[in-house]
Amino acid sequence: MLGRASLTDVARAAGVSVGAASKALRGKPGVSEATRKKVNEIAERLNYEPNPIAQTLVSGKSGSIGMFAADQGSFSSPIMAGVQNELSANGVTVLLSNAFGDVRLERQCIDALLARNVDGLLIVNHNTNIRPPLHEEVPVPVVYAYAASSDERDCSITVDNVEAGRMAVRHMAEIGRDRIAIVCGEASSKAAIDRLQGAMEMMDELGLTPVNIPRFGTWMAEWSRQEILRLIDAGTAFDAVICQSDVLAMGALDVLHTHGISVPQDVALMGHDDWGPIVLNTNPPLTSMSNALDEIGRLAARRLMDAMDGKPSHGVEYASCALMRRASTDC
Amino acid sequence: MLGRASLTDVARAAGVSVGAASKALRGKPGVSEATRKKVNEIAERLNYEPNPIAQTLVSGKSGSIGMFAADQGSFSSPIMAGVQNELSANGVTVLLSNAFGDVRLERQCIDALLARNVDGLLIVNHNTNIRPPLHEEVPVPVVYAYAASSDERDCSITVDNVEAGRMAVRHMAEIGRDRIAIVCGEASSKAAIDRLQGAMEMMDELGLTPVNIPRFGTWMAEWSRQEILRLIDAGTAFDAVICQSDVLAMGALDVLHTHGISVPQDVALMGHDDWGPIVLNTNPPLTSMSNALDEIGRLAARRLMDAMDGKPSHGVEYASCALMRRASTDC
DNA sequence: TTGTAGGCGTTATCAC
């Protein structure tokens, strides 16, 4: 049990006024050392904790932020975990709100958060597609995580998928592969577009050309199976496959095995997202580009806190993605 | 922008006292119809919303609950989503706190939530192992989700893994398979133990015996590969494999394919957990027992709200798991 | 250095 003792209780027990007690507890000047010491002792003994609700009411600041998940998806959770990790270390509480992808709910979710006097807003999406900024003007700082705001003046934290695409190709080249096939995800996904752009850039810089014409499809393994099958049926020679997601890589691996093509000896294979349940359980374990979701969360939280301190950031900032090297490219 | 207008503003604009305005807005008796109408009009025009912080301060009730994630894991998110879904529909805000598996953090997380006057507490774990109840006495109702409390008087919502184990075997029998192998997860996991118990019970009732001696191992696909390999090497005949997780089933599928055993024709295969990214992307798609995570979340939220309304529940309640039938047992 | 008073926005309890 906690919080039962009020400031009044402490003041009375210490034989001083609430005003004095308040100052003493908060380390403000204008109190004698003797009083300060006594008040602190009593507070300790009474297990006194200031009531955040009352503090909020009088100050307008709540020491909490609102985390708004615009949609649902497995990528949101690690981001939110990063956010919480960073914030709870600083004593900031998180109010959660979720629109489950329903855009019409967005406004009322934000309003509910605002009504509880959150000091800042963190907008999380589960993909990296550019998103519209909040409809209305909000009176607190806002940071967007993963999906960047279309308004350049907003502060957004996301991952640099172009760079991720580049790193993937560079890795394949570094292990000596030069006949690289690329399996893309959905055309409507900015992640797919960016990763492809980066991959093609790096291919170009290295004087390489993909052995297939990269085509957009879906994020399902079935699509990847089709693509690899097509490659095999066409008799195309290839020694590396970069899939734009781990699920796609899982599908590719399936077809490769079925055709007696061994990974990584015959074909090196890698994915994107570095999604634990998959990359650690395929055979062999899958090399993948990490999205740095946890770091995005931490970074977003830090930028938000800075902004709440009056030091706002603007524009898009990128968490640095990393290559997670495993057996599927270990040769 | 919202919430700027206070009750005082409304009262002044309507030319009545705050007391009258309050009663009018809240539909309480003791106000003339004329006054009520006028006040409501003004409030509407001023876009008035009562300040939840002030309401909390005076009433001690905050209209919010604390959701505490004791640990981190992919099963927590769907549960939390279910909780939010149910609560937000009832205008209840969720304060989030996460101990990331650090038991020493637990108490201070709970205290932080309590300090913000949450009206109830929802404790979520990412596995079904029985967990100790909250250390200290808390002054609000508590509901445990997924991991049940060891105290029978507490209210816990989880999934009936014994029943899930039974259903899995029954399904295999229904599609005509009677030489069933079972691959278990970790011995330290109650889910593994319960699913095995259920499976053995049903085997018994049907007069069947597993073709292997079910052994506990790990939750990694590697373990499952070993088990299936051992089975094949031993020359054991089998026409069905039940894996205690989808990841394990993924490993099994891998080995079966490698050995030219087709699923489901030669061997029917199923998993547990019904985990989207896996079950929909294996080839063939994987039949699996759903853990009803979303329903657990909803149910837990509902029980908590009931308890906050003075109608507490006690003991363990089970969300009903369901068989998700897909191609891997479609024969 | 201290204590007192006013106010944050609401609700509830009184008199009127």
Place this chain on the structure above:
DNA sequence: GTGATAACGCCTACAA
């Protein structure tokens, strides 16, 4: 039916 007034717990003047 209505309007003051006192809480809720805290903070920040200002007065002693």
